[in-house]
Amino acid sequence: MASYQKENGDGARASGARPRARAEGLVAREVADETLVYDLESHRAVCLNKTAALVWRSCDGRKTAKGIARTLGEELGEAVPEEVVWLALDQLGRDGLLETRVARPEALAGLSRRELIRRVSLAAAIVALPLVTSIVAPTPAQAASCVPTGGACTLSAECCPNNVCVGNVCVGGP
Amino acid sequence: MKKLDRLGWAAGLTFESFGARVGLRVNDARLLDALADYLPPGWKRSTSSVVERLYSVYAPPPSRRRGLSGFHILYGDHVRLARSKEAEQVFEVLESELQRHVAETARRGLFVHAGAVGWRGRAVLLPGRSFSGKSTLVTELLRAGATYYSDEYAVIDGRGRVHPFSRPIGMREGAGKRRVTIESLNGAAGDGPLPVGMVVVSEYKEGARWRPREISSGRGVLELLAHTVSARRDPANALSTLERVATRARVLKGARGEARETAVSILEALEL
Numbered sequence: 001m002a003s004y005q006k007e008n009g010d011g012a013r014a015s016g017a018r019p020r021a022r023a024e025g026l027v028a029r030e031v032a033d034e035t036l037v038y039d040l041e042s043h044r045a046v047c048l049n050k051t052a053a054l055v056w057r058s059c060d061g062r063k064t065a066k067g068i069a070r071t072l073g074e075e076l077g078e079a080v081p082e083e084v085v086w087l088a089l090d091q092l093g094r095d096g097l098l099e100t101r102v103a104r105p106e107a108l109a110g111l112s113r114r115e116l117i118r119r120v121s122l123a124a125a126i127v128a129l130p131l132v133t134s135i136v137a138p139t140p141a142q143a144a145s146c147v148p149t150g151g152a153c154t155l156s157a158e159c160c161p162n163n164v165c166v167g168n169v170c171v172g173g174p
Numbered sequence: 175m176k177k178l179d180r181l182g183w184a185a186g187l188t189f190e191s192f193g194a195r196v197g198l199r200v201n202d203a204r205l206l207d208a209l210a211d212y213l214p215p216g217w218k219r220s221t222s223s224v225v226e227r228l229y230s231v232y233a234p235p236p237s238r239r240r241g242l243s244g245f246h247i248l249y250g251d252h253v254r255l256a257r258s259k260e261a262e263q264v265f266e267v268l269e270s271e272l273q274r275h276v277a278e279t280a281r282r283g284l285f286v287h288a289g290a291v292g293w294r295g296r297a298v299l300l301p302g303r304s305f306s307g308k309s310t311l312v313t314e315l316l317r318a319g320a321t322y323y324s325d326e327y328a329v330i331d332g333r334g335r336v337h338p339f340s341r342p343i344g345m346r347e348g349a350g351k352r353r354v355t356i357e358s359l360n361g362a363a364g365d366g367p368l369p370v371g372m373v374v375v376s377e378y379k380e381g382a383r384w385r386p387r388e389i390s391s392g393r394g395v396l397e398l399l400a401h402t403v404s405a406r407r408d409p410a411n412a413l414s415t416l417e418r419v420a421t422r423a424r425v426l427k428g429a430r431g432e433a434r435e436t437a438v439s440i441l442e443a444l445e446l
Binding site: 027031035040048049133138141144147151155156158160 | 248255256257263264270271277278287303326391392395399400401402403406407409410412414421
């Protein structure tokens with residue numbers, strides 16, 4: 001359960017939300033200093049860079065974003081602004097890697113990702129920004145060779161799924 | 175017994191390819207000889223009568239082949255897959271279906287929709303969807319001296335090595351495809367597995383020059399996974415196998431222009 005408290009002098013409230021990483025329904029694998037995660041339910045595959053992976057692994061349901069930033073700082077040997085953690089939490093939540101998405105604190109709530117990044121650079125942080133790249137794994141039909149919509153064909157069997165060959169052109173089906 | 179099973183099937187064949195077992199039956203025994211060219215690379219006859227999928231090819235009797243209803247028909251199990259008066263069209267659909275089935279169900283090897291060539295003891299993989307120009311780029315790489323592994327599927331073993339999956343290259347021409355043999359390109363086919371030296375993720379863009387950036391191993395895995403046929407069936411195996419590739423090879427991503435120029439650049443980059 002999220003709790004909120006006043007923490008700093010400028011009046012901004014820091015979120016007390018304690019994000020928890022999803023554990024069920026995932027296959028995870030470390031590749032060099034990145035982490036690959038495959039969601040067995042959505043078939044989304046995600047690559048977390050080192051920073052994003054550290055944030056994800058720190059989401060134990062007990063630490064706040066500030067606490068996670070502190071953990072990252074200890075791990076990386078550099079001070080890590082809380083904004084870095086929120087950048088990661090936004091992406092991790094979007095890609096379904098948290099049990100529940102967490103809302104940013106009021107002071108950061110209306111900022112775009114670009115603005116958040118700018119704040120990180122103004123803080124002279126030299127930690128790598130968290131990067132989360134994702135794809136949705138293809139079905140076998142999607143991964144195989146087929147003629148896409150609008151392509152030339154002779155038989156419907158050559159067209160990609162949900163397409164039929166009409167007048168030697170693959171057209172989308174109903 | 176379904177109606178299809180009661181047709182007069184004159185001959186059949188069971189074969190295995192990369193651990194997938196398939197049956198093929200025909201209503202005219204002479205068809206089996208003609209269809210041998212369309213079986214998947216590396217196929218071996220099996221003595222088992224138990225198959226995972228059964229394809230049936232029906233040819234109209236000679237007396238009807240010139241008539242209006244002289245259709246060749248292809249069934250996959252009991253579903254009609256293709257029907258045409260032109261036998262070649264149906265045979266090509268059979269070829270694609272067989273390869274797709276093997277790619278989906280293979281027990282040996284991970285199938286990635288990619289071109290693959292060999293160069294000085296290492297393989298270059300060219301993952302890409304249909305119409306991304308894979309076959310054209312593979313052809314130019316062969317003309318530049320690379321050995322042919324596949325223009326359709328890169329078959330990767332548990333050690334991250336690529337095995338040949340050689341078939342005539344299918345070059346698109348209008349509504350159809352032209353089959354180009356390796357010999358006609360003065361090329362040679364690879365005959366053994368190779369470790370991967372480079373993965374090239376690119377699509378043709380008119381006027382572009384190939385100036386790729388190197389991406390991380392993790393993102394390289396994603397690029398390959400996006401074209402892996404059995405990704406959803408066995409993601410753990412897919413990730414494990416692709417990791418072996420992406421951590422040992424350079425993964426380069428960027429748009430490319432003309433295939434000939436790009437092929438030379440790829441082989442030069444492999445030497446670095």
